Amino acid sequence: MAKNKYLFPLILVTSLFFLWAFLHNINSILIPHLKKALELTDTQSSYIDVAVYTAYFIIAIPAGLFVHKYSYKKGIILGLILFATGAFLFIPAANAQSYTFFLVAIFISASGATFLETVANPYVSILGDKETSTQRLNFAQSFNGAGALLAPIIGGQLILSGIEHTPAELKHMSAAQLAAYLQTEANTVKLPYMVIGVVVIVLILLFIFTHIPAVKEDDEAVESHSPGADFSIRVFKNSHLKWAVIAEFCYVGSQVCVGSFFIRYAKFVAGIAEKEAAFLFGFIAMGGFMVGRFAGTFIMKYIDPAKLLSLYAVINILLLIIALTTKGHVALYSLLAVPFFMSIMFPTIFALGIKGLGEETKIASSFLVMSIIGGGVAPWFMGQISDRTGSIQMAYIVPLICFLFILYFGLKGHKIVKRPI
Structure with missing residues (x-):
């Protein structure tokens, strides 16, 4: 009941x-x-x-x-x-x-x-x-x-x-x-x-x-605070939150990068027309993203969330290496597979980032939501690389780098460590 x-x-x-x-x-x-x-x-x-x-x-x-x-x-x-x-x-x-x-x-x-x-x-x-x-x-x-x-x-x-x-x-x-x-x-x-x-x-x-x-939030592993205590940047004494903000910034950046430039990428590597490319991204990539969310929820019954996050980051790094170094449908479908393995990243990083924060959970949540600005920053770097090299394919090194940061968070950064700031 x-x-x-x-x-x-x-x-x-x-x-x-x-x-x-x-x-x-x-x-x-x-x-x-x-x-x-x-x-x-x-x-x-x-x-x-x-x-x-x-x-x-x-x-x-x-x-x-x-x-x-x-x-x-x-x-x-x-x-x-x-x-x-x-x-x-x-x-x-x-x-x-x-x-x-x-x-x-x-x-x-x-x-x-x-x-x-x-x-x-x-x-x-x-x-x-x-x-x-x-x-x-x-x-x-x-x-x-x-x-x-x-x-x-x-x-x-x-x-x-x-x-x-x-x-x-x-x-x-x-x-x-x-x-x-x-x-x-x-x-x-x-x-x-x-x-x-x-x-x-x-x-x-x-x-x-x-x-x-x-x-009420779980106050485990959190120092008690008196009413009116400062809940601003002091929350970053929790090392795992700092890394969660970085990881979330990188995740949102990579998600926007993969989708925003996909139609141009499909034309560049496989000569796919824009309407067909839009269809492929909508139904394969975003459909895979949705299925991945449900599948990830089930898999987490058997695999620790941080380990699954790390595994998915490794897979996306490998998929992007293929997308960066090959042509044709191999490159195209490698990139289309990425959203499936992105699917669990935002909520998993979020949940690991606020773990054990107690009353600081609310302000920590604000910093994690602020990290969505990564979706406005990372694509700018992709545009710069594309403009300077003439290759939108080369620009996909940006989300690859983002996934390296996410991998670090999954392997080590998520561990709860209190440090002075």
């Missing part, structure tokens, strides 16, 4: 993993769509990702402090309110055809997602038996994989119109025709984001009227 009291709250919190994955992965649709609807340059359209990662970096610490002062439940509700607000703001942004307005809406939704991720990851890990915390978090993260798979499919059907005019055709339109076409394109985001907003409001009501257990 004691365990059953956690079941419905756990189901509700697990739904949040799908929600923020949907936010991240719908960007692959929004970027080309808003580029067309608002006549943006490629650089301007990339600000969509910048808005998301900046929100995570800026809001993570305030989110952790808010949750520490109040509660997990209030943090979730505030996050959902921000998420819904951002979704509904897409409607006036589309009416105004204002890219700045869109970016503000995206930033607000991403701020809400930051609250949700800051809360949900540690809450799931402590909502139940301590011995199965990593397994439980990986199971919840499996629904993150489902969101990653479904977002581009649903977004592509509901947002993309399929109408693509050449620059010459646009030039031959009258001012009225062009304005009507662009407004029609901008309007396609209204219905999907209104639906998202309504769904999130339903979740808000469920959380308000559901008893969410105020579970």
